[in-house]
Amino acid sequence: MTAATVTAPAASRTRKVGLIQGLGQTKTLAWRTIARIKENPGELGELAFQPIIFTLLFTYVFGAAISGDRSAYLQFMIPGMMVMTMLSTTLQVGQGLNTDLSKGVFDRFRSLPIARWAPLAGRILADQTKQIWGIVLVLLVGLILGFRPGNGFLGFLGAAALMLVFAAAFSWVAVLIGVTSPDAERVQMFGMVVVLPISFISGVFAPTETMPGVFRVFADINPVGNLLEASRGLANGGPVAEPLTWTLAWCAALVIIFAPLSIRALNKRV
Amino acid sequence: MPVADAGAEEPGHVISLRGLVKRFGDTVALDGIDLDVRAGTVLGLLGPNGAGKTTTVRVLATLIDPDGGTATVGGHDVATDPHRVREMIGMTGQYASVDDMLTGTQNLVLVARLLGASNAEARERAAELLERFRLTDAAGKAVKSYSGGMRRRLDLAVSLVGHPRLLFLDEPTTGLDPRSRLELWDLIREQVAAGVTVLLTTQYLEEADALADRIVVIDHGKVIAEGTPDELKATVGAQRLVVRPADAAQVDAVAEVLTEVSGSEAETVGQEVTVTVTDSAVLPEVVARLTKAGIEIEDLAQRRSSLDEVFLTLTGKAGDDETTDEKDKT
Numbered sequence: 001m002t003a004a005t006v007t008a009p010a011a012s013r014t015r016k017v018g019l020i021q022g023l024g025q026t027k028t029l030a031w032r033t034i035a036r037i038k039e040n041p042g043e044l045g046e047l048a049f050q051p052i053i054f055t056l057l058f059t060y061v062f063g064a065a066i067s068g069d070r071s072a073y074l075q076f077m078i079p080g081m082m083v084m085t086m087l088s089t090t091l092q093v094g095q096g097l098n099t100d101l102s103k104g105v106f107d108r109f110r111s112l113p114i115a116r117w118a119p120l121a122g123r124i125l126a127d128q129t130k131q132i133w134g135i136v137l138v139l140l141v142g143l144i145l146g147f148r149p150g151n152g153f154l155g156f157l158g159a160a161a162l163m164l165v166f167a168a169a170f171s172w173v174a175v176l177i178g179v180t181s182p183d184a185e186r187v188q189m190f191g192m193v194v195v196l197p198i199s200f201i202s203g204v205f206a207p208t209e210t211m212p213g214v215f216r217v218f219a220d221i222n223p224v225g226n227l228l229e230a231s232r233g234l235a236n237g238g239p240v241a242e243p244l245t246w247t248l249a250w251c252a253a254l255v256i257i258f259a260p261l262s263i264r265a266l267n268k269r270v
Numbered sequence: 271m272p273v274a275d276a277g278a279e280e281p282g283h284v285i286s287l288r289g290l291v292k293r294f295g296d297t298v299a300l301d302g303i304d305l306d307v308r309a310g311t312v313l314g315l316l317g318p319n320g321a322g323k324t325t326t327v328r329v330l331a332t333l334i335d336p337d338g339g340t341a342t343v344g345g346h347d348v349a350t351d352p353h354r355v356r357e358m359i360g361m362t363g364q365y366a367s368v369d370d371m372l373t374g375t376q377n378l379v380l381v382a383r384l385l386g387a388s389n390a391e392a393r394e395r396a397a398e399l400l401e402r403f404r405l406t407d408a409a410g411k412a413v414k415s416y417s418g419g420m421r422r423r424l425d426l427a428v429s430l431v432g433h434p435r436l437l438f439l440d441e442p443t444t445g446l447d448p449r450s451r452l453e454l455w456d457l458i459r460e461q462v463a464a465g466v467t468v469l470l471t472t473q474y475l476e477e478a479d480a481l482a483d484r485i486v487v488i489d490h491g492k493v494i495a496e497g498t499p500d501e502l503k504a505t506v507g508a509q510r511l512v513v514r515p516a517d518a519a520q521v522d523a524v525a526e527v528l529t530e531v532s533g534s535e536a537e538t539v540g541q542e543v544t545v546t547v548t549d550s551a552v553l554p555e556v557v558a559r560l561t562k563a564g565i566e567i568e569d570l571a572q573r574r575s576s577l578d579e580v581f582l583t584l585t586g587k588a589g590d591d592e593t594t595d596e597k598d599k600t
Contacts (some may be wrong), residue, residue, distance in 0.1 A: 014354060022384075028383040039412055065297040104367030108428070111331045113356040199381050 002262045022115030029122025029175050034129060042214045044133060045212040052086040055141045058205060066206050069145050074258035078142040079159060079231045083224060084165045085134040087199050091191035093127045093171045094178030097188050101269065124171040135160050161233040162247065166227050169251035172258035179265040223250035284309045284436060284467050285330065291338030292325050299325040301491035311482050312468040314482030316325060318585055321473035322366060322491040327440045331361045343436060360434030362425045364441050374405050374424050377413065381431045397471045399427040403457065416552030426457060437461060455480060466506040475581055489585045511547045514569040527559050
């Protein structure tokens with residue numbers, strides 16, 4: 001031990017992990033989640049079911065009924081399907097965290113001299129790889145069925161990037177659900193209660209014009225609705241500036257509200 | 271130990287608890303615990319389920335804040351200076367807290383990297399620990415395929431990655447078969463020999479007896495006894511005097527004499543009368559009185575109580591009570 005150990009408690013109280021160190025620890029913890037996927041590649045297969053089956057179902061079951069024309073519906077629906085997939089993937093952050101908490105793995109991390117936020121941030125970062133996987137899957141199925149982004153590849157890339165930013169912000173909601181739920185099954189259940197309304201009342205699968213008043217108001221302020229409009233604008237063409245601003249504002253708000261709530265809930269959890 | 275210079279602790283004490291209180295809602299988990307651990311020794315924290323063992327370890331490992339009193343580790347207060355505490359401790363929880371989906375190597379590398387090692391250093395440290403804990407053959411296998419004993423060994427190895435000076439082991443051998451338990455004991459003894467201070471919780475008296483230099487018995491969040499294993503055996507519950515009269519009809523007369531001389535109630539089981547004895551003058555007095563009363567003795571023996579009896583006397587419960595379904599989170 002060096003002389004630094006002998007400093008008065010009041011002085012050493014300020015000692016914390018630096019941002020750079022914390023980011024390095026976040027990267028290591030993200031590596032852990034990715035290593036888990038490498039050890040269990042089947043997990044990616046399981047993740048593939050929902051986006052593929054939903055894309056096929058919505059195209060062939062609702063497509064013609066909603067838009068009158070299947071290929072027009074495909075243009076409309078594919079960005080929405082990506083957003084829907086993204087939202088349900090964020091719940092995995094909550095589930096993984098819940099499992100870590102109940103198995104004691106999280107206790108180990110918390111007993112190490114690392115940044116307090118690193119385990120959470122690491123998980124959110126790692127689950128972005130699952131998000132990319134989901135987006136790529138929906139895109140591939142869409143392309144096979146005849147989806148052609150109107151603004152070309154770059155426009156689509158912009159939309160995908162925006163979805164990833166939103167996913168990272170929305171993950172804090174999943175973290176809060178993960179920390180406050182007693183077990184992983186409950187995370188899925190509570191998560192669906194949040195995810196289903198905000199994804200369905202948003203124009204993901206059907207235009208909002210035909211919805212009753214309250215639903216339309218909700219659809220207009222719904223962060224997912226804004227994200228969707230901005231993504232469609234970027235990928236297919238249409239208004240971008242306004243929905244993009246709203247989406248980014250929502251992202252900031254989600255982090256500002258849910259990150260502190262999550263960390264508080266985490267510290268309270270025994 | 272330079273750490274002793276930090277001032278908040280008595281010289282040589284690396285862990286000091288003073289009046290530690292922790293509540294969970296209405297439940298008082300820790301009700302004013304005082305406890306000291308000298309550097310380089312093993313303290314066994316013994317108690318039945320729900321006594322407060324795990325809560326004590328969780329406070330010391332900076333996982334939960336105490337509601338009252340102070341806890342210092344290496345001179346640093348766990349509540350106000352947790353980062354310093356984390357720098358010198360290693361912890362293994364009640365349930366081996368390793369990642370099931372990762373391999374043994376990956377679990378070790380993960381923690382080494384988090385502690386600031388480069389990738390190469392981390393792999394080297396992992397290989398070294400795997401070798402020492404006889405896990406090299408299973409290094410590349412996912413932990414979910416490990417046996418209970420292997421998991422516990424890996425868990426201990428992971429907690430040693432950062433060369434901690436203090437090790438908290440929360441029921442390290444609960445649920446293990448006897449051979450795995452002995453193996454783990456040896457590994458813990460190696461750490462002690464290397465100068466690591468250990469605080470160990472256990473429900474197994476045998477384990478505390480085998481590993482601990484000092485034992486603190488807690489129940490309902492309070493310290494109810496403290497001392498070396500021998501001191502505890504000698505002071506609490508003291509000795510058991512067993513007398514067996516040749517004539518079964520004289521059992522009651524014997525019991526009367528034993529109760530009168532020892533001052534505590536004698537118990538009769540079959541033809542044997544037993545009494546707890548704390549005064550060494552009791553034995554000759556009993557012999558004299560029985561002889562005087564003309565009671566013929568078939569067998570008379572005085573033996574030191576086992577740690578089990580001590581525990582039973584202290585807590586009013588059986589020590590090896592295997593109610594492990596209760597999570598002992600309090």
